[in-house]
Amino acid sequence: MAYLRFREVEKAFNRESVTVAIPDKMPSEYFGEKVFNRKAMSQYLPEPIYRALVDAIDHKKPLSRDVADEVARGMKQWAIDLGVNHYTHWFHPLTDGTAEKHDSFIVNDGKGGVIEEFSGKLLVQQEPDASSFPSGGIRNTFEARGYSAWDISSPAFIHNNTLCIPTIFIAYSGESLDYKTPLLRAVNSLDRAGTAVAQLFDPQVKHVISNLGWEQEYFLVDEALYACRPDLAMSGRTLMGHESAKNQQLEDHYFGAIPQRVEEFMLDLEIECHKLGIPAKTRHNEVAPNQFEMAPIYEETNLANDHNLLLMNVMAEVARRHHFRVLLHEKPFAGINGSGKHNNWSLNTDTGVELFRPGKSPKENLQFITFVANVMAAVYRHNALLKASISSATNAHRLGANEAPPAIISMFLGSQLSKILADFVKMSEDDDIAFKKRETIDLKVSQIPELLLDNTDRNRTSPFAFTGNRFEFRAVGSSANCASAMIALNAAVADQLLQFRTRVDKRVAQGESVEHAVIEEVKALIAYSRPVHFDGNGYSDEWKLEAERRGLDCETSVPLIIDAYTRQESIDMFARTGVLSEVELKARNEVKWEMYVKKVQIEARVFGDLALNHIIPVATRYENVLLDNVYKVTNLFPHGKGEKIAAQDVAMIETMSEHIRFIKDQVNQLVEARKTANRIESMRERAIAYHDTVAPYLETIREHIDKLELMVDDEMWPLPKYRELLFIR
Numbered sequence: 001m002a003y004l005r006f007r008e009v010e011k012a013f014n015r016e017s018v019t020v021a022i023p024d025k026m027p028s029e030y031f032g033e034k035v036f037n038r039k040a041m042s043q044y045l046p047e048p049i050y051r052a053l054v055d056a057i058d059h060k061k062p063l064s065r066d067v068a069d070e071v072a073r074g075m076k077q078w079a080i081d082l083g084v085n086h087y088t089h090w091f092h093p094l095t096d097g098t099a100e101k102h103d104s105f106i107v108n109d110g111k112g113g114v115i116e117e118f119s120g121k122l123l124v125q126q127e128p129d130a131s132s133f134p135s136g137g138i139r140n141t142f143e144a145r146g147y148s149a150w151d152i153s154s155p156a157f158i159h160n161n162t163l164c165i166p167t168i169f170i171a172y173s174g175e176s177l178d179y180k181t182p183l184l185r186a187v188n189s190l191d192r193a194g195t196a197v198a199q200l201f202d203p204q205v206k207h208v209i210s211n212l213g214w215e216q217e218y219f220l221v222d223e224a225l226y227a228c229r230p231d232l233a234m235s236g237r238t239l240m241g242h243e244s245a246k247n248q249q250l251e252d253h254y255f256g257a258i259p260q261r262v263e264e265f266m267l268d269l270e271i272e273c274h275k276l277g278i279p280a281k282t283r284h285n286e287v288a289p290n291q292f293e294m295a296p297i298y299e300e301t302n303l304a305n306d307h308n309l310l311l312m313n314v315m316a317e318v319a320r321r322h323h324f325r326v327l328l329h330e331k332p333f334a335g336i337n338g339s340g341k342h343n344n345w346s347l348n349t350d351t352g353v354e355l356f357r358p359g360k361s362p363k364e365n366l367q368f369i370t371f372v373a374n375v376m377a378a379v380y381r382h383n384a385l386l387k388a389s390i391s392s393a394t395n396a397h398r399l400g401a402n403e404a405p406p407a408i409i410s411m412f413l414g415s416q417l418s419k420i421l422a423d424f425v426k427m428s429e430d431d432d433i434a435f436k437k438r439e440t441i442d443l444k445v446s447q448i449p450e451l452l453l454d455n456t457d458r459n460r461t462s463p464f465a466f467t468g469n470r471f472e473f474r475a476v477g478s479s480a481n482c483a484s485a486m487i488a489l490n491a492a493v494a495d496q497l498l499q500f501r502t503r504v505d506k507r508v509a510q511g512e513s514v515e516h517a518v519i520e521e522v523k524a525l526i527a528y529s530r531p532v533h534f535d536g537n538g539y540s541d542e543w544k545l546e547a548e549r550r551g552l553d554c555e556t557s558v559p560l561i562i563d564a565y566t567r568q569e570s571i572d573m574f575a576r577t578g579v580l581s582e583v584e585l586k587a588r589n590e591v592k593w594e595m596y597v598k599k600v601q602i603e604a605r606v607f608g609d610l611a612l613n614h615i616i617p618v619a620t621r622y623e624n625v626l627l628d629n630v631y632k633v634t635n636l637f638p639h640g641k642g643e644k645i646a647a648q649d650v651a652m653i654e655t656m657s658e659h660i661r662f663i664k665d666q667v668n669q670l671v672e673a674r675k676t677a678n679r680i681e682s683m684r685e686r687a688i689a690y691h692d693t694v695a696p697y698l699e700t701i702r703e704h705i706d707k708l709e710l711m712v713d714d715e716m717w718p719l720p721k722y723r724e725l726l727f728i729r
């Protein structure tokens with residue numbers, strides 16, 4: 001290993017630089033050229049078929065079989081013209097990735113040869129052999145098969161010479177086995193609920209659209225160094241490694257000059273993204289050394305999420321071209337910042353109103369406050385669920401680590417909005433409010449001043465922050481499928497908005513004006529949600545105590561946090577919105593606990609291997625070098641002089657052997673703890689055991705290994721160190 005490491009690293013640093021194939025066109029000219037978008041559709045589909053497809057997409061209608069056949073024919077021709085011979089249904093199983101099984105277009109022509117064919121049936125629906133995807137038992141108890149069905153709201157695209165058709169993935173019994181199905185249900189439910197509330201202000205509104213703008217953080221590591229770190233390769237993070245002398249304390253990396261090698265990678269990545277229709281826009285260094293971020297222009301939530309999942313794949317491929325490995329793990333390195341994926345989330349109407357953007361008129365502002373208050377209430381009521389939606393074995397290393405939001409969901413509003421809401425609650429029904437008939441809402445609420453966007457008033461310690469015209473859900477992890485967070489958030493807000501509309505209607509039925517009803521209900525929501533509002537320092541210990549007093553969920557164990565999904569209030573909320581059934585929720589939790597167990601299990605195995613087969617042999621060898629020295633010195637210098645000279649080495653040997661003994665002993669205990677946990681039948685209980693009795697060993701043993709790293713001869717140390725991994729040359 002040491003030899004391989006040396007060769008690999010040496011080779012790596014003599015590598016020729018990679019040249020990026022920069023198109024001789026502007027991004028606007030090649031944007032989406034690998035996407036079967038409206039331009040390609042209109043080119044490849046007969047006019048009536050094009051119109052039927054666009055109508056189905058815009059109005060969420062099913063496609064007729066005839067239309068599907070024609071669409072498939074056009075799509076196939078488009079793909080073939082771009083040199084593509086395979087297609088796949090591209091779906092998002094309950095792992096944190098995407099799945100695809102490629103088929104060629106060829107079919108028998110009946111004369112011993114083949115022709116390229118692609119029917120509407122194959123485009124619209126397929127039955128991939130999906131028995132190996134996690135289902136939480138749904139497919140065991142019901143029906144073994146699952147099928148994938150085309151999501152026409154997300155356009156097909158070409159990736160690596162394969163036509164990829166975004167699909168949902170469900171069991172024959174109808175339960176979803178993926179992230180996309182409930183995400184679509186959640187945004188549809190928000191559309192219905194949001195529209196019902198927006199119509200109180202403008203009856204013309206027909207739809208409310210949920211938007212997502214993610215910010216993807218990541219680390220880059222040289223591939224040769226990565227190859228020498230089995231822990232990175234197997235678990236995505238370093239399970240050991242002493243801090244380097246310099247890390248992020250000088251704060252010189254954030255927004256600093258991007259290293260040339262990295263800039264070339266970013267450029268290459270952006271070109272790929274633009275061809276795939278991913279509107280990549282922003283790139284910069286992040287806080288930790290070797291940490292970077294990329295963000296696109298925001299899009300409709302379902303499409304934005306498809307793009308993020310695609311991006312994570314493309315990133316890994318492009319990184320390899322540049323001899324990097326991209327790390328999407330939430331905490332690849334101890335002691336420096338981890339990576340998140342802020343989910344910027346907003347709502348707008350089909351009439352062009354941004355519902356979280358303070359308006360110009362009092363009426364617009366009342367609508368703005370109405371939507372903000374409903375979000376507050378939803379986040380408060382479902383704070384435990386929202387935390388569950390972003391919790392995972394990997395994100396747990398980041399949350400609460402004093403650099404990311406704590407494991408408590410609160411909401412930051414900023415001083416301006418806080419004041420406005422406080423004033424709003426105090427507002428009395430004086431002459432300023434003119435209650436008129438519903439058709440002519442004309443509020444003269446002078447107390448609602450025109451709001452100013454205040455971007456300086458940012459609080460990086462809040463997991464859920466208002467940022468001027470949107471909310472930023474910052475607790476989402478860098479490796480996560482954003483759908484998990486977006487399903488919970490959109491469903492919770494949809495449910496809240498429906499309740500709001502019902503309550504307003506009830507008041508109106510009793511003779512109140514719409515305006516009065518809205519104002520009273522909003523006041524009640526603001527008062528109700530007070531405990532979730534926190535503008536202070538989320539990293540402080542006082543906040544943890546305060547949050548507990550306020551009744552916010554403060555659980556830190558991931559297997560227990562996940563319980564929030566199956567509490568009655570969550571089951572009811574998901575049932576009312578039609579997003580997930582109780583069966584689905586329970587099955588998904590089984591999958592989550594299983595994933596938790598597997599991730600910790602893999603880490604524990606790699607850790608044991610590294611400790612026993614890499615670290616201890618090397619430490620022992622170095623101990624022997626020292627021992628040899630002690631013997632020689634004491635023989636050479638008689639009369640106690642030798643002992644004196646060798647005293648430091650003897651002390652070092654003692655310390656080292658204590659560490660070695662501790663490591664051996666604890667690794668054995670770790671193995672025993674795993675065995676005991678594995679015997680537990682219930683997946684939930686097993687996950688709890690992994691959390692409580694297995695995972696802690698990784699931290700305690702690591703400390704001793706990291707101390708050995710400081711003692712053993714650098715030449716011998718078998719793993720690349722943090723200072724090597726973290727500073728790209």
Ligand code: ADP
Pocket residue numbers: 211212213214215282295296297298299344345346469470
């Ligand atoms: P910062 O890091 O300062 O928050 P970035 O420029 O890195 O800002 O990222 C901002 C993100 O917010 C981008 O993904 C962008 O698309 C998204 N965004 C901007 N406006 C909206 C909006 N109205 N709705 C949803 N997302 C938005």
Ligand code: MG
Pocket residue numbers: 215293295
């Ligand atoms: Mg950013």
